[in-house]
Amino acid sequence: MxxxxxxxxxxxxxxxxxxxxxxxxxxxxxxxxxxxxxxxKPKLPPGPKPWPIVGNLPEMLANKPAYQWIHNLMKEMNTEIACFRLGNTYVIPVICPTIAREFLSEQDATFASRSLTPCTDLVSSGYLTTILVPFGEQWKKMKKILSTALLSSQKHLWLHDKRTEEAHNLMFYVYNKSINVKDGVGGLVNIRNVARLYCGNIFRKIVFNTRYFGKGRTDGGPSFKEVEHVEAVFALLRHLYAFSISDYMPCLRRLDLDGHQKKVKEALDVIKKYHDPIVQERAKQWNHTPKVDEEDWLDILISLKDANNNPLLTLEEISTQITELMIATVDNPSNAFEWALAEMINEPKLLERAIEELDSVVGKERLVQESDIPKLNYVKACAREAFRLHPIAPFNPPHVSMSDTTVGNYFIPKGSHVILSRKELGRNPKVWNEPLKFKPERHLTIDNGSNVVLTEPNLRFISFSTGRRSCPGVMLGSTMTVMLFARLLHGFTWTAPSNVSKVNLAESNDDMFLADPLVAVAKPRLAPHLYHL
Known part of the structure; x- marks a missing residue:
């Protein structure tokens, strides 16, 4: 023991x-x-070393436009995905279709939100709309309304006559400008103005059932009011997602250091000046004596009811959504046609091939109709090529990550802004042969050219995007674009002015538009009676 x-x-x-x-x-x-x-743990995508607190904002502000700085740095780093820290926000640009599909197809649910910025807040009236609104109940509600009440196949057919009326007016207006002939030369036409007029007219007709806000003009052209209306929309487009310092440093938002908020407010004032009186007067009409049949999108939006038979939308929601719809309607078709025609004037064989197709399908005894579109594959290939090579904007709207995740073996933190490069996806030399050359025939190899469409779900370029945040107006946007191309290519011969040997294809220093608006000589090529309303 x-x-x-x-x-x-x-x-x-x-x-x-x-x-x-x-x-x-x-x-x-x-x-x-x-x-x-x-x-x-996977690392962040490669990118420049950030400064404390401000990140890479000093470099962004010193190298304008920001999109060129981003693209140039990615080329220097030889990377197809990068990470820039702007303030406390990770901004992830992507120029590779495979990685882009991983974001918007395989992990679409994770990247279905939007960023909150002063300008998007202003344009959406506190996020009441669809395109600019973060993921949530308001976005779900508004997207359902757009998809089912405004942009369905049935409603597209319902609005056919209004679109056709504006296609006729387009021909009438350009014809009136083209017959100002001196010595049989033809008339000078500002293509940018004409294309934007057409898109603005279609928008006003399908939303408000009118071409003009005032009396209009006898030659089919716009008055000051219509010009001011469309210019205000493009002012909004210039400043949405424009890499404003206020987007990444919330403490500076009240200062509006780059003046973007001021310019957006001014443009919104112009748009509201034209939209709001119509919306308010129409709402009074419906309250006093409800219509038997709707005539346009505004009637539909006002007449929508909830489960208790109360108005589904407030007037503020209606007005703001209409503004956002116009932003999405006027830009792509008009920009695509201006660029395509500039390219085709410099390569007359492309024009000849398009005209041969149009004459073969349509003939010269009538005008192009929407029913001809399925057979106009080369014309559609020209539009696709314009979307690929000359997109309206360098990046698509940001897709914000709603949780931490991994993409392409890189760590993508919650809250990151993923921006797909419209410019570099469409010009990626690993995807496209001779990427900087305008070659519509490259799109005829898809399905043997049997049915060319303007969508691109594989994200080799961006037209209507894909996934939850894709554009619900594919049918309307495609129809507007192809009819703009087809009517003007079929109805007129186009050449450069006599004092110009080649159209200048330089891009603007600040955006993706032609540096100088395209001015071309138009000569009618059909019987005169076809151009008259």
Missing amino acids: EHAPSLLLSNLQSLWLFLCFTIMLKALIPNLIQKYSEIH
Whole structure:
């Protein structure tokens, strides 16, 4: 028994050592796990080293326009995905279709939100709309309304006559400008103005059932009011997602250092000046004597009811959504046609091929109709090529990550702004042969050119995007674009002015438009009676 105390002491010492060892392990294991995780955790995409607090904002402000700075740095780093820290926000540009599809197809649900900026807040009246609104119930509600009430196949057919009326007016207006002939040369036409007029007219007709806000003009052209209306829309487009310092440093928003908020407010004032009186007067009409049949989109939006038979939308929601719809309607078709025609005037064989197709399908005894579109594959290829090579904007609207995730073996933190490069996706030399050359025939190899469409779900370029945030107006946008191309290519011969040997295809220093609006000589090529309303 004399060994019992020493045995007990030995056991207590062993227990104490075991407890100490356990405590040490408990303290060390989390650190070891963290260090192991950090070693094996995917890193952020490559990018310039950020400064404390402000990130890469100093470089962004010193290198304008920001999109060129981003693209040039990605080329220097030889990367197809990058990470720029602007303030406390990770901005992830992508120029590779494979990585782009991983964001918008495989992980679409994670990247279905939008960024909150002063300008998007202003344009959407506090996020009441669809395109600019973060993921949530308001976005779901408004997208359902757009998809089912305004942009369905049935409603597209319902608005056919209004679109056709504006296609006729387009021909009438350009014809009136083209017959100002001196010595049989033809008339000068500002293509940018004409294309934007057409898109603005279609918007006003399908939303408000009118071409003009006032009396209009007898030659089919716009008055000051219609010009001011469309110019205000393009002013909004210039400043939405324009890499404003206020987008990334919320503490500076009240200062509006780059003046973007001021310009957006001014443009919105112009648009509201024309929209709001019509919306308010129409709402009064519906409240006083509800119409039997709707005539346009505004009637539909006002007449929508909830489960309790109360108005589904407020007047503010209606007015703001209409503004956002116009932003989405007028830009792509008009820009695509201006660029395409400039390219085709410089390569007359492209014009000849388009005209040959149009004459073969349509003939010269009538005008192009929407029912001809399925057969106009080369014309559609020209539009696709314009979307590819000359997009309206350098990036698509940001897709904001709603959780941490991994894409392309890179860590993408929650809250990151993923921006797909419209410019570099469409010009990626790994995807496109001779990427800087305007070659419509490259699109005829898809399905043997049997049915060319303007969508591009594989994101080799961006037209209507894909996934939850894709444009619900594919049918309307495609129809507007192809009819603009087809009517003007079929109805007129186009040449450069006599004092110009080649159209200048330089891009603007600040955006993706032609540096100078395209002015071309138009000569009618059909019977005169076809141009008259």
